Amino acid sequence: MTIGIGIALLIIGVILSFAFDVKVGWFNLYVVGYTVMGLGFLVLVVGVARAVVRRGKAADATDSTTSDDDAGPAS
Template structure:
C-alpha cells in the first residue's frame, strides 16, 4: 500500500509542479509539488525496503524426526 501511496504523491506533485500554470499569492504550488514528489520517493523507497525485509524474514524450517529404532 505504501508503494501505491508513494507513486500517487509523486504524480500529484509532478502535476502541481509541471502541469499547472496557476499563480497564487499565498502559496507556491511549485514548491508544494517538489515537496510532494520528494515525499512520494521517500515513501516508495520505504515500501520497497519493507517488502524486501518482509520476504527475507518469512522463512520456515521443517523438522523431520525419524522414529526408526
C-alpha cells in the first residue's frame, strides 16, 4: 500500500509542478509540487524497503523448516 501511495504522490507532485501555471503571490505551486514529489519518493523508498525486509523474513521462515527426510535416521 505504501508503494502505491508513494507513486500517487509522485504523480500528483509532477502534475502540480509541470502541468499547472497558476500565479499566486503568496503561494508557489512549483515548490508545493516539488515537495510532494520528494515526499512521494521518500514514501516509495520506505515502502520498497519494507517489502524487501518482509519478503526476506518470509524466505527465511520457509528455509529454516526441515522435512522428515532431512532429519536423519530415526532411533
